[in-house]
Amino acid sequence: MFSIGALAKRTGVKIPTIRYYEQMGLIAPLERTEGNQRRYGRPELEQLGFIKHARDLGFSIDAILGLIALQDHPDRTCVEATEIARAQLADVRAKIAKLTALEGELNRLAQGCNGNGIAGECYVLAALADHQRCEADH
Amino acid sequence: MFSIGALAKRTGVKIPTIRYYEQMGLIAPLERTEGNQRRYGRPELEQLGFIKHARDLGFSIDAILGLIALQDHPDRTCVEATEIARAQLADVRAKIAKLTALEGELNRLAQGCNGNGIAGECYVLAALADHQRCEADH
DNA sequence: ATAATTGCTCTAGTGACTAGAGGTTCAAGG
DNA sequence: CCTTGAACCTCTAGTCACTAGAGCAATTAT
Numbered sequence: 001m002f003s004i005g006a007l008a009k010r011t012g013v014k015i016p017t018i019r020y021y022e023q024m025g026l027i028a029p030l031e032r033t034e035g036n037q038r039r040y041g042r043p044e045l046e047q048l049g050f051i052k053h054a055r056d057l058g059f060s061i062d063a064i065l066g067l068i069a070l071q072d073h074p075d076r077t078c079v080e081a082t083e084i085a086r087a088q089l090a091d092v093r094a095k096i097a098k099l100t101a102l103e104g105e106l107n108r109l110a111q112g113c114n115g116n117g118i119a120g121e122c123y124v125l126a127a128l129a130d131h132q133r134c135e136a137d138h
Numbered sequence: 139m140f141s142i143g144a145l146a147k148r149t150g151v152k153i154p155t156i157r158y159y160e161q162m163g164l165i166a167p168l169e170r171t172e173g174n175q176r177r178y179g180r181p182e183l184e185q186l187g188f189i190k191h192a193r194d195l196g197f198s199i200d201a202i203l204g205l206i207a208l209q210d211h212p213d214r215t216c217v218e219a220t221e222i223a224r225a226q227l228a229d230v231r232a233k234i235a236k237l238t239a240l241e242g243e244l245n246r247l248a249q250g251c252n253g254n255g256i257a258g259e260c261y262v263l264a265a266l267a268d269h270q271r272c273e274a275d276h
Numbered sequence: 277a278t279a280a281t282t283g284c285t286c287t288a289g290t291g292a293c294t295a296g297a298g299g300t301t302c303a304a305g306g
Numbered sequence: 307c308c309t310t311g312a313a314c315c316t317c318t319a320g321t322c323a324c325t326a327g328a329g330c331a332a333t334t335a336t
Contacts, residue, residue: 035332050267078260085262089244099234106227122216129188173301
């Protein structure tokens with residue numbers, strides 16, 4: 001049985017975030033002290049590890065709630081968990097694609113100007129003002 | 139001179155967003171009608187195009203405010219504009235790197251399970267619970 | 277016993293919008 | 307000229323995943 005501070009230190013999740021997760025229904029402490037302080041056990045430690053890992057992978061709180069519901073009903077098929085993971089993967093891939101396109105344009109933008117001119121004829125500002133110069137459409 | 143609705147249609151920026159940008163100090167209409175409705179001209183159209191383009195490239199409202207300040211003082215050197223663009227590029231590259239790492243892990247996650255087992259022995263849930271199985275650290 | 281640390285709840289702020297309520301103004305047709 | 311309906315106005319609150327701070331209570335160490 002340990003305090004919220006100890007849990008925070010062990011998992012690397014900040015104290016207010018743990019309390020926020022509790023509010024969102026992700027982890028509740030097993031019990032409280034007489035003075036109303038949260039006391040956690042090993043299962044909560046593992047649960048929070050799970051949550052942190054999923055958050056690091058970009059899963060939304062809502063998606064994690066779904067995964068937790070699956071953990072709590074291990075008789076359900078695994079399809080749902082895999083679907084959540086696949087959706088997340090698709091999301092990440094879409095983001096990568098978009099960011100890569102932006103990288104290309106920003107690169108041209110940043111290289112077009114050596115930084116020695118004056119802003120009145122700055123390539124960066126001109127390029128931002130004139131979308132025509134873009135290769136990809138966004 | 140055209141209305142906010144016409145401006146929205148021409149630029150593809152939604153009406154509430156235009157009003158929000160005005161609140162943030164990005165674009166103000168030249169004038170208002172007697173009945174207090176916004177009326178925009180060509181300069182505002184171009185300004186909003188600039189803003190949209192920069193937002194599409196991931197620039198923050200704050201960064202765009204900086205760029206606009208440069209436009210308004212064309213005597214300043216171009217260095218600042220380039221610096222803002224370079225910072226944005228670095229940011230985008232960092233995000234791509236992080237997302238690519240996540241993509242790898244998510245891919246393993248989603249492929250480890252064919253979706254036919256039961257959640258009690260689901261690879262997705264197990265992998266999320268056990269960070270040890272990860273290759274990269276995040 | 278006391279001081280230092282840690283904990284509690286509650287409210288409000290972040291960024292970049294989006295949604296809705298409740299009311300006003302404009303443009304077009306009759 | 308008048309009415310109708312679309313578009314407009316302001317203002318407040320909600321989104322997501324936290325983060326910060328106020329003001330107070332409990333625990334721990336000395």
